[in-house]
Amino acid sequence: MNLSYILNHLGEERENYFNAMTPPVIQTSNFVFRTFEEFEKAIQNEHETSVYTRGLNPTIAILAKKIAALEEMEDCLVTASGMAAISTAVLSCVEKNSHIICVQHPYSWTNKLFNYFLEKFGIKTTFVDGTDAKKIFEATIPETKLIYLESPNTFTFELQDIEAISQFAKSKNIITILDNSYSSPLSQKPSHFGIDIVVHSATKYLNGHSDVVAGVICSSKKMIFKMFKNEFLTLGGIISPMNAWLMLRGLRTLPLRMKHSAESAEKIVHFLQNHPKIEKIYYPFLPTNPQFALAKKQMTFNSGLFSVLLRTNSLEKVKNFCNSLRYFLLAVSWGGYESLIFPAGISHCDFLPQNLIRFYIGLEETDVLISDLEKALEKV
Numbered sequence: 001m002n003l004s005y006i007l008n009h010l011g012e013e014r015e016n017y018f019n020a021m022t023p024p025v026i027q028t029s030n031f032v033f034r035t036f037e038e039f040e041k042a043i044q045n046e047h048e049t050s051v052y053t054r055g056l057n058p059t060i061a062i063l064a065k066k067i068a069a070l071e072e073m074e075d076c077l078v079t080a081s082g083m084a085a086i087s088t089a090v091l092s093c094v095e096k097n098s099h100i101i102c103v104q105h106p107y108s109w110t111n112k113l114f115n116y117f118l119e120k121f122g123i124k125t126t127f128v129d130g131t132d133a134k135k136i137f138e139a140t141i142p143e144t145k146l147i148y149l150e151s152p153n154t155f156t157f158e159l160q161d162i163e164a165i166s167q168f169a170k171s172k173n174i175i176t177i178l179d180n181s182y183s184s185p186l187s188q189k190p191s192h193f194g195i196d197i198v199v200h201s202a203t204k205y206l207n208g209h210s211d212v213v214a215g216v217i218c219s220s221k222k223m224i225f226k227m228f229k230n231e232f233l234t235l236g237g238i239i240s241p242m243n244a245w246l247m248l249r250g251l252r253t254l255p256l257r258m259k260h261s262a263e264s265a266e267k268i269v270h271f272l273q274n275h276p277k278i279e280k281i282y283y284p285f286l287p288t289n290p291q292f293a294l295a296k297k298q299m300t301f302n303s304g305l306f307s308v309l310l311r312t313n314s315l316e317k318v319k320n321f322c323n324s325l326r327y328f329l330l331a332v333s334w335g336g337y338e339s340l341i342f343p344a345g346i347s348h349c350d351f352l353p354q355n356l357i358r359f360y361i362g363l364e365e366t367d368v369l370i371s372d373l374e375k376a377l378e379k380v
C-alpha cells in the first residue's frame, strides 16, 4: 500500500455518507438495532460492529485503519492520549508478579507508570541503559514478561538495537513494546524489526497541529483483539469522534510536515554544530554520533527534535538565551506547526544538565529560525 492510498483512500467509504469528500464526525454515544437478533449479533462482535462509542465508532475506525497501515501492522486502537495508549498496552502484557525491563529515562509519565503505579501492584521494573543490548539480555529473569523501548530516547535520543532486542525477546517469549512517537511511521517501522506492539503519542507528529491529545496502539489482530476485549474497554481511555476527525485531517499532511520539520532541523543542527556557544548536540543523525550507523539502519530520516548543551555553567545565561528567542516558543510537547524549546533547567531532573535545551523544529522558514538563534546565542 502506498502512502497516498493510505492517506487519501484507505477506510473512506464515501458512498455511505452522501459521497462527501471528507468523512463525517459520527458524534454519537450509541447505535440502534432493528431487531433482537441484530442486536444480539452486534453485542457479540463489538470489535467489528458499532454498538457503543467506547468500543467502535466509524469516524475513529477510519483513523485506526490508516494508522495500522502506516505502521504496517495488522490492527490499531486509538486512545485519548499517548499515556492512555502506553498504559493500556503495558497492562495487557503483565500479570501478578511480572517483571518488566524498560529503557532508562523513558518519557516522564511512562516512568511513573512503571516506578509508581505498577510497583504498587507488585510488578517490578528494571531500568537499563538501552544503548547496549547485552545489558537488556542480562537483566532478564524468568518472570520478565515485557521489554519496553523508546528509540530514540526522550531528551537525549539514544537508540536501542531494535532488531537484536526483538529477536532475543521472541526467543524468551517476552513481549516488546516500542514508543515510536519521535520517528513517526514514516521514518521508522518497528514491526520490520520484529517489535510486537508499537505505541505513539499521536498528539505529536501524527496529529501535528497542537490541538488534539491522542494516542495509538498498533499490533497483530490477535493481540489487539485481546487488548480491546480487556484493557481497552475496561480502562475506557477513548478518543472522541471529533478529535479523531481532527486527527484524520492532520494526518493528510503528515509527509509534508515531517519532511519540512526534518530537513529544517538538519540545517539548523548544521548551523549549531560549528557555533562556539554550543558544547554538544544530541541528534541521532550526526556522523560523529557513535550510533549513526544504527540510526541509518532503523530510521530513514531524522525528525525535528534534538537537544543541545549550551557552553555555559550559568543558569542566568541559559535563561537569557531562552527569553531572547522570538520564534521558538517555551512549551511542553512537540510535533506541531510551531518551533519550541524545552529547557531542562525548568524540570529539575536529576539526570539532565541545566544547560540542556530540547529543540523542536516546526514549519517556519529555516532562515528565520537560524537568525533568531544567532541573536539569542549572543546572550550566552
Ligand SMILES: *Cc1c(COP(=O)(O)O)cnc(C)c1O
Binding pocket: 081, 082, 083, 084, 107, 150, 154, 179, 181, 182, 200, 201, 202, 203, 204, 213, 214, 215, 333
Ligand atoms: C508526549 C509523549 C508521550 C505522552 O503522550 P501524551 O499524548 O501526552 O499522553 C509519550 N511518549 C513520548 C515519547 C512523548 O513525547
